[in-house]
Amino acid sequence: MLHKDRLFPAEGVARDVARKLYQVAEKLPIVSPHGHTDPSWFAENEAFPNPTALFIQPDHYVFRMLYSQGISLESLGISGQPADPREVWRIFARNYYLFRGTPTRAWIDYEFENLFGFTERLSEKNADAFYETIDKKLKEPGFRPRALYEQFNLEVLATTDAATDTLEHHAKIRASGWKGRIVPTFRPDGVVDAEFAGFKDNIETLGKLTGEDVSSWKGYLDALRKRRAFFKEMGATATDHGHLTARTADLGEAKAAELYGKIYKGTFEAADVELFQAQMLTELAGMSVEDGLVMQLHPGSVRNHNTKVYEKFGRDKGADIPSPTEYVRALRPLLSKYGNETGFTLILFTLDETSYSRELAPLAGHYPALKLGPAWWFHDSPEGMMRYREQVTETAGFYNTCGFNDDTRALLSIPARHDVARRVDCAFLGRLVAEHRLDEDEAFELIEDLTVNLARKAYKL
Amino acid sequence: MLHKDRLFPAEGVARDVARKLYQVAEKLPIVSPHGHTDPSWFAENEAFPNPTALFIQPDHYVFRMLYSQGISLESLGISGQPADPREVWRIFARNYYLFRGTPTRAWIDYEFENLFGFTERLSEKNADAFYETIDKKLKEPGFRPRALYEQFNLEVLATTDAATDTLEHHAKIRASGWKGRIVPTFRPDGVVDAEFAGFKDNIETLGKLTGEDVSSWKGYLDALRKRRAFFKEMGATATDHGHLTARTADLGEAKAAELYGKIYKGTFEAADVELFQAQMLTELAGMSVEDGLVMQLHPGSVRNHNTKVYEKFGRDKGADIPSPTEYVRALRPLLSKYGNETGFTLILFTLDETSYSRELAPLAGHYPALKLGPAWWFHDSPEGMMRYREQVTETAGFYNTCGFNDDTRALLSIPARHDVARRVDCAFLGRLVAEHRLDEDEAFELIEDLTVNLARKAYKL
Amino acid sequence: MLHKDRLFPAEGVARDVARKLYQVAEKLPIVSPHGHTDPSWFAENEAFPNPTALFIQPDHYVFRMLYSQGISLESLGISGQPADPREVWRIFARNYYLFRGTPTRAWIDYEFENLFGFTERLSEKNADAFYETIDKKLKEPGFRPRALYEQFNLEVLATTDAATDTLEHHAKIRASGWKGRIVPTFRPDGVVDAEFAGFKDNIETLGKLTGEDVSSWKGYLDALRKRRAFFKEMGATATDHGHLTARTADLGEAKAAELYGKIYKGTFEAADVELFQAQMLTELAGMSVEDGLVMQLHPGSVRNHNTKVYEKFGRDKGADIPSPTEYVRALRPLLSKYGNETGFTLILFTLDETSYSRELAPLAGHYPALKLGPAWWFHDSPEGMMRYREQVTETAGFYNTCGFNDDTRALLSIPARHDVARRVDCAFLGRLVAEHRLDEDEAFELIEDLTVNLARKAYKL
The missing domain is CATH 3.20.20.140 (Metal-dependent hydrolases)
Structure with missing residues (x-):
């Protein structure tokens, strides 16, 4: 990739x-x-909760692009009301093409490949597989904040x-x-x-x-x-x-x-x-x-x-x-x-x-x-x-x-x-x-x- | 070209x-x-009158450049008073070098070659020949507005x-x-x-x-x-x-x-x-x-x-x-x-x-x-x-x-x-x-x- | 160079x-x-006094960059008070790297090579040698203003x-x-x-x-x-x-x-x-x-x-x-x-x-x-x-x-x-x-x- x-x-x-x-x-x-x-x-050095909470919800570069295309903040779980993180992730994956030509795409591809070992592009098809893999990794000790600091x-x-x-x-x-x-x-x-x-x-x-x-x-x-x-x-x-x-x-x-x-x-x-x-x-x-x-x-x-x-x-x-x-x-x-x-x-x-x-x-x-x-x-x-x-x-x-x-x-x-x-x-x-x-x-x-x-x-x- | x-x-x-x-x-x-x-x-689907009325007089990209170099609007037939279209065309041809590096040049060369079959650059020398050829083509049925719409x-x-x-x-x-x-x-x-x-x-x-x-x-x-x-x-x-x-x-x-x-x-x-x-x-x-x-x-x-x-x-x-x-x-x-x-x-x-x-x-x-x-x-x-x-x-x-x-x-x-x-x-x-x-x-x-x-x-x- | x-x-x-x-x-x-x-x-057609008076003191492109990095105008002899031109030249040479990527660098390298025959970059090491060579040349008739006009x-x-x-x-x-x-x-x-x-x-x-x-x-x-x-x-x-x-x-x-x-x-x-x-x-x-x-x-x-x-x-x-x-x-x-x-x-x-x-x-x-x-x-x-x-x-x-x-x-x-x-x-x-x-x-x-x-x-x- x-x-x-x-x-x-x-x-x-x-x-x-x-x-x-x-x-x-x-x-x-x-x-x-x-x-x-x-x-x-x-x-605290605790594990991050899930892929959506890590990649999507705190990153205004990500959700502003989705919002600009008519995707509601509610559906992304940014409205204050909870949303199923897997469902949010699927919306993100389905719309990943929107980020073509943007730095967000370059950053996230880098993270997907270098931190999680993915070699193919995120898409609607592999959305759930990505989610699972990332979710699992986040629970490993190597993905705690201090370990990441050192790895980086x-x-x-x-x-x-x-x-x-x-x-x-x-x-x-x-x-x-x-x-x-x-x-x-x-x-x-x-x-x-x-x-x-x-x-x-x-x-x-x-x-x-x-x-x-x-x-x-x-x-x-x-x-x-x-x-x-x-x-x-x-x-x-x-x-x-x-x-x-x-x-x-x-x-x-x-x-x-x-x-x-x-x-x-x-x-x-x-x-x-x-x-x-x-x-x-x-x-x-x-x-x-x-x-x-x-x-x-x-x-x-x-x-x-x-x-x-x-x-x-x-x-x-x-x-x-x-x-x-x-x-x-x-x-x-x-x-x-x-x-x-x-x-x-x-x-x-x-x-x-x-x-x-x-x-x-x-x-x-x-x-x-x-x-x-x-x-x-x-x-x-x-x-x-x-x-x-x-x-x-x-x-x-x-x-x-x-x-x-x-x-x-x-x-x-x-x-x-x-x-x-x-x-x-x-x-x-x-x-x-x-x-x-x-x-x-x-x-x-x-x-x-x-x-x-x-x-x-x-x-x- | x-x-x-x-x-x-x-x-x-x-x-x-x-x-x-x-x-x-x-x-x-x-x-x-x-x-x-x-x-x-x-x-109406009528023929366009002549090359000058088509290429020069309605196109402010064209006549503004000529005007900027001291060519009067009168001499281009844009003042409300008529001007000999052949003479206006010659002025245009003589000054075609002014458009070097501009999109107008790219557009007009495209039209000359693809619509009228010219393969050499417009110049003072070939001005009249260009005029004749275009003028003749404009009278053909294939150059009526509806035919052009379809051809395009x-x-x-x-x-x-x-x-x-x-x-x-x-x-x-x-x-x-x-x-x-x-x-x-x-x-x-x-x-x-x-x-x-x-x-x-x-x-x-x-x-x-x-x-x-x-x-x-x-x-x-x-x-x-x-x-x-x-x-x-x-x-x-x-x-x-x-x-x-x-x-x-x-x-x-x-x-x-x-x-x-x-x-x-x-x-x-x-x-x-x-x-x-x-x-x-x-x-x-x-x-x-x-x-x-x-x-x-x-x-x-x-x-x-x-x-x-x-x-x-x-x-x-x-x-x-x-x-x-x-x-x-x-x-x-x-x-x-x-x-x-x-x-x-x-x-x-x-x-x-x-x-x-x-x-x-x-x-x-x-x-x-x-x-x-x-x-x-x-x-x-x-x-x-x-x-x-x-x-x-x-x-x-x-x-x-x-x-x-x-x-x-x-x-x-x-x-x-x-x-x-x-x-x-x-x-x-x-x-x-x-x-x-x-x-x-x-x-x-x-x-x-x-x-x-x-x-x-x-x-x- | x-x-x-x-x-x-x-x-x-x-x-x-x-x-x-x-x-x-x-x-x-x-x-x-x-x-x-x-x-x-x-x-008057008189010789220029010295390299510093020629290259540094009249050129605001040069001294503004040096000043921006904390070098005082006094130390460059631009304050109205005299400064040893050799010493000023050394400051310039020592800081020549600051001009990387600027047109000043391109201009001065051109002058060094084409007018004075230098083939290596000015640096702290060769500062004095540069000064001597330029200073000597400036006294030659070929470096008087009228001769330069003609040479240029x-x-x-x-x-x-x-x-x-x-x-x-x-x-x-x-x-x-x-x-x-x-x-x-x-x-x-x-x-x-x-x-x-x-x-x-x-x-x-x-x-x-x-x-x-x-x-x-x-x-x-x-x-x-x-x-x-x-x-x-x-x-x-x-x-x-x-x-x-x-x-x-x-x-x-x-x-x-x-x-x-x-x-x-x-x-x-x-x-x-x-x-x-x-x-x-x-x-x-x-x-x-x-x-x-x-x-x-x-x-x-x-x-x-x-x-x-x-x-x-x-x-x-x-x-x-x-x-x-x-x-x-x-x-x-x-x-x-x-x-x-x-x-x-x-x-x-x-x-x-x-x-x-x-x-x-x-x-x-x-x-x-x-x-x-x-x-x-x-x-x-x-x-x-x-x-x-x-x-x-x-x-x-x-x-x-x-x-x-x-x-x-x-x-x-x-x-x-x-x-x-x-x-x-x-x-x-x-x-x-x-x-x-x-x-x-x-x-x-x-x-x-x-x-x-x-x-x-x-x-x-």
């Missing part, structure tokens, strides 16, 4: 070079500095955790003596975005956890500082920020304090919410300058676009849609303040590919503090990653980027995703060598940098 | 696969669900017709007993856009045709419903909407009625015009939910950009220019209301390629009601269609797209345009197979889907 | 055709209609000069009897942009140089007319305009005069500055219609984005960043007035690649006065130039473009930059021929057109 040359240029010198580079790349460990796996998996040759795996998270699972992992390295990432969206569900409670929790008076601006900031210190103690090297836009602000002490007052008391207007988030990006950048945590910014997703689906089934149902995102003016306040700090790292992501060559590469090719994260989410695909390299490299070079993020909550897909990224990088470098734009010895150095070194360095891992 | 491998990858396995796929594709009938041919051609292996051909059109030509075709399938498409722009030339008269005509009191909101809507029913009776399966933006609105009954009052009485302000169009998209979507007509939206063209040309020569003189077009926020009101209806189909087009990967593919990859139309207008070209596949497929898959539209008023170009589209699809699939991203048996299934099945299904043909 | 097939398709017919086309292209002279070399070099086979070289420039160096060159053709370009930004450093002084200088009363709108315009006439006398064939946006306006005599009054007296508000620039584009287009100077518009760069770097080190420190740029609505006032003038040429550039297929190619494919400049600045790179051809050609054709601009202040890079452009054009044409989209004889005609003829014609050289 999986051809050894997949995703490489189809012919000639470019393919031959890609093959040679891949022989190096495939042996390297996986550095996963940004993702959404559940730390409790590694804390992971060097480190970062999770993403709310600012108010107790990190109890991380503590349990550390206490267990297991040698896997699972590190948390500090994600304060829930205490920074006043429209976040449960915002007010989150703020109070923040106060309780830190003993700070979060009714004051200073107390709120100090509480965040304390939480960051705690995350750092627990192994975190980075923070992550998901905002609607990349807007930043630098209002000055008095205005910022006043704005926080409105946010805290709930007397804010719509515009205040965005301005506060903008101000907080600059504040949190300042904290990163102090404590050395690497800052990640993920802007540009309009969350819960489908009102009916949101009202009926809640968030994260595949209805988050990218929108045009401006960086140059938006980031200026933050960059004017901290962009020249060589000890500070801000990693930028985008869902708007037009910003690659127009804004992000020029910014990253100038500011010492800026690095570009890899192709993200909808663009984390062979064509998407190739466009990223083609549109970013000429202005930012390779060394203002920082390797690959799998960004996934689908544990099994981690090696599959890294494999696709490595193959695309081999293909890109192979073409540069074949077109005499890069020497072969440089390509060999680069493939190690792109696969592990840049991520280790950028994320201080 | 036409190489059998044109538009395929130049070498290797990708070319070989493309060739094999094309052997299937070239034999399939042409499904043409969206275009601008004149139904009177098929009703058309399965169905949709025209585009104003909401107030009597569809008399369609009636005549149906009454004639001829087996060709020519279907109308309901295009209500002239009764929805208050700045459309003749808007007020159009509204009154709408009232007269339906016996509804169009001075009331309810009467206006009912009049539209009746016209839609009539179009459906006459074979229509779809509606089409050309708007400046993709904006939609959902104002509620009272506000919408009030707004219509202003539009009807002519007491509106500039902003009302756009808001009314936005509201009408949602209203018309609701009618599609009721009557099952497939809805097409073509936004983003700034019409008649060249003020002087418009004042002197009127509309459709090659001066319509695309502009940035936002979809995510614009479509939210309509999609919140009808986006989850599995019986409803809204087909989206764009002139802003940046929306492919950022907005359109993510939207179509989620909403059951949404499908993506093919690369449109300026992007209906080999590179443009390839970018479409590369930027859309990974997120929306193939099955949220709906085949090809030739969208042309140039009858002779229909097979040429479908041929280019099929070849580009073969090339794209050939590359996927050569890069081991798709199995060959899947590519064979897909080429039939992309060529005929998806269009038949999406347009209910 | 330089492979003879670099930048061509790696294999097959496309490469073979590219090779053959390049054999024609490489022998053609260099036409350089837009750039930033210093006319005093050719007036330049046919004409345009500089860019402020409207208030005395053009004394150009006068000296013309008086010298040297046969090289160095022509000025009229760049009035400093007397059109009220926020330009020294704006008020510039206006007064304009008055003094022309004897016009620049306190009146009429006097100001007449002063500009006189300066243009002087530039034309001194060999200029073009003007150049660097604006934040592409906005144009056509306010009418009275409003324009009133606006100028505010600008002149300094009583303007922020919005007036942009509006005045918009109005001036239309005024200057009118002057071009009168005097025949070709007009160039370079919009879209946010200058001096990095506040700290600007405050400390001044302008042009690699911190100019592109931003989204709209053309269709912005240019309408100017194009409505002058877009149909066949004697007028407006050449458009962009830093926003999304405008290629959406706005610029459709505009240039219609308006007789419009031509598209080549891929600019950050996009003047192999991938960038290929995207330009792929996204522009199908709608605008080749003949609404106007060849290559090197746009450089790095004299040594001129042949390197033209070589990259020629190779990319050969590669693009080679692919079209290999895919049977263009006949080979046409490709041979086109390569001459793209390399020299289109630039000569568009710039009236």
Whole structure:
């Protein structure tokens, strides 16, 4: 099912070079500095329940495609009501052709063959056989989370955790003596975005956890500082920020304090919410300058676009849609303040590919503090990653980027995703060598940098 | 002149696969669900007057390029004043090199060779000989509209017709007993856009045709419903909407009625015009939910950009220019209301390629009601269609797209345009197979889907 | 170090055709209609001081990349304070790997091999040897500016000069009897942009140089007319305009005069500055219609984005960043007035690649006065130039473009930059021929057109 040359240029010198580079790349460990796996998996180390719960229900790439073709969320068991996992699996198998040409197909085929030994394509006919085989394997010790971590040759795996998270699972992992390295990432969206569900409670929790008076601006900031210190103690090297836009602000002490007052008391207007988030990006950048945590910014997703689906089934149902995102003016306040700090790292992501060559590469090719994260989410695909390299490299070079993020909550897909990224990088470098734009010895150095070194360095891992 | 491998990858396995796929594709009938041919051609079935009237004067792709190089519209006989068709043809021939690298060149070469048997390139030298040969052929029975329809292996051909059109030509075709399938498409722009030339008269005509009191909101809507029913009776399966933006609105009954009052009485302000169009998209979507007509939206063209040309020569003189077009926020009101209806189909087009990967593919990859139309207008070209596949497929898959539209008023170009589209699809699939991203048996299934099945299904043909 | 097939398709017919086309292209002279070399070099014809002063300190492509990786401007001798040029060269050599995959690398390798005879890559090890060899060569007569001009086979070289420039160096060159053709370009930004450093002084200088009363709108315009006439006398064939946006306006005599009054007296508000620039584009287009100077518009760069770097080190420190740029609505006032003038040429550039297929190619494919400049600045790179051809050609054709601009202040890079452009054009044409989209004889005609003829014609050289 999986051809050894997949995703490489189809012919000639470019393919031959890609093959040679891949022989190096495939042996390297996986550095996963940004993702959404559940730390409790590694804390508890229990078996996964069944194939449907593993492949379909948590993976919005999968169920959004099925939904787009008129298959109801109820029939997939994503509505809150249970559904027979075998029946759901059959729907998936019957519709597997919908994924032709998508990265989901590439990832899942990889998992089917490399983890479960299947050599033929999933279809309506073999659906039940697939289900049985996978279900059986999941009960084996080799398919427990920790064993998978080891089998995948992971060097480190970062999770993403709310600012108010107790990190109890991380503590349990550390206490267990297991040698896997699972590190948390500090994600304060829930205490920074006043429209976040449960915002007010989150703020109070923040106060309780830190003993700070979060009714004051200073107390709120100090509480965040304390939480960051705690995350750092627990192994975190980075923070992550998901905002609607990349807007930043630098209002000055008095205005910022006043704005926080409105946010805290709930007397804010719509515009205040965005301005506060903008101000907080600059504040949190300042904290990163102090404590050395690497800052990640993920802007540009309009969350819960489908009102009916949101009202009926809640968030994260595949209805988050990218929108045009401006960086140059938006980031200026933050960059004017901290962009020249060589000890500070801000990693930028985008869902708007037009910003690659127009804004992000020029910014990253100038500011010492800026690095570009890899192709993200909808663009984390062979064509998407190739466009990223083609549109970013000429202005930012390779060394203002920082390797690959799998960004996934689908544990099994981690090696599959890294494999696709490595193959695309081999293909890109192979073409540069074949077109005499890069020497072969440089390509060999680069493939190690792109696969592990840049991520280790950028994320201080 | 036409190489059998044109538009395929130049070498290797990708070319070989493309060739094999094309052997299937070239034999399939042409499904043409969206275009601008004149139904009177098929009703009257008379000979076309001369080569210039066929190739140059109705084709804005052709005369806009000539005009851009300083050739006056007067000299081309497009100004309203007559011009010697032989002399116009000579200008065209002398300047044929201007079309190098454009799809117009590919289409016209196809027509020259396949319909008229020319094997050398049009040039100043052979201009008159080309003219004579074409002129003679046009008088043959085999070059009458109905004979061409049959020769082209058309399965169905949709025209585009104003909401107030009597569809008399369609009636005549149906009454004639001829087996060709020519279907109308309901295009209500002239009764929805208050700045459309003749808007007020159009509204009154709408009232007269339906016996509804169009001075009331309810009467206006009912009049539209009746016209839609009539179009459906006459074979229509779809509606089409050309708007400046993709904006939609959902104002509620009272506000919408009030707004219509202003539009009807002519007491509106500039902003009302756009808001009314936005509201009408949602209203018309609701009618599609009721009557099952497939809805097409073509936004983003700034019409008649060249003020002087418009004042002197009127509309459709090659001066319509695309502009940035936002979809995510614009479509939210309509999609919140009808986006989850599995019986409803809204087909989206764009002139802003940046929306492919950022907005359109993510939207179509989620909403059951949404499908993506093919690369449109300026992007209906080999590179443009390839970018479409590369930027859309990974997120929306193939099955949220709906085949090809030739969208042309140039009858002779229909097979040429479908041929280019099929070849580009073969090339794209050939590359996927050569890069081991798709199995060959899947590519064979897909080429039939992309060529005929998806269009038949999406347009209910 | 330089492979003879670099930048061509790696294999097959496309490469073979590219090779053959390049054999024609490489022998053609260099036409350089837009750039930033210093006319005093050719007036004085003195030796360049040292390798660092030639390769690193004037080249913002070079030092912005080094700065982005945390290397201070002070250590590179760009801060105003001197730095040991050998030490700076060592920093450059040690970090040469940062330029992998960038056009800077391609240009500098070309210069190293073709001008200085190096056959191995610059590295930390050979840094001093490189420095010595270059330093020695720079003292030879063959490395003086005029000798380089001749060695480079330049046919004409345009500089860019402020409207208030005395053009004394150009006068000296013309008086010298040297046969090289160095022509000025009229760049009035400093007397059109009220926020330009020294704006008020510039206006007064304009008055003094022309004897016009620049306190009146009429006097100001007449002063500009006189300066243009002087530039034309001194060999200029073009003007150049660097604006934040592409906005144009056509306010009418009275409003324009009133606006100028505010600008002149300094009583303007922020919005007036942009509006005045918009109005001036239309005024200057009118002057071009009168005097025949070709007009160039370079919009879209946010200058001096990095506040700290600007405050400390001044302008042009690699911190100019592109931003989204709209053309269709912005240019309408100017194009409505002058877009149909066949004697007028407006050449458009962009830093926003999304405008290629959406706005610029459709505009240039219609308006007789419009031509598209080549891929600019950050996009003047192999991938960038290929995207330009792929996204522009199908709608605008080749003949609404106007060849290559090197746009450089790095004299040594001129042949390197033209070589990259020629190779990319050969590669693009080679692919079209290999895919049977263009006949080979046409490709041979086109390569001459793209390399020299289109630039000569568009710039009236």
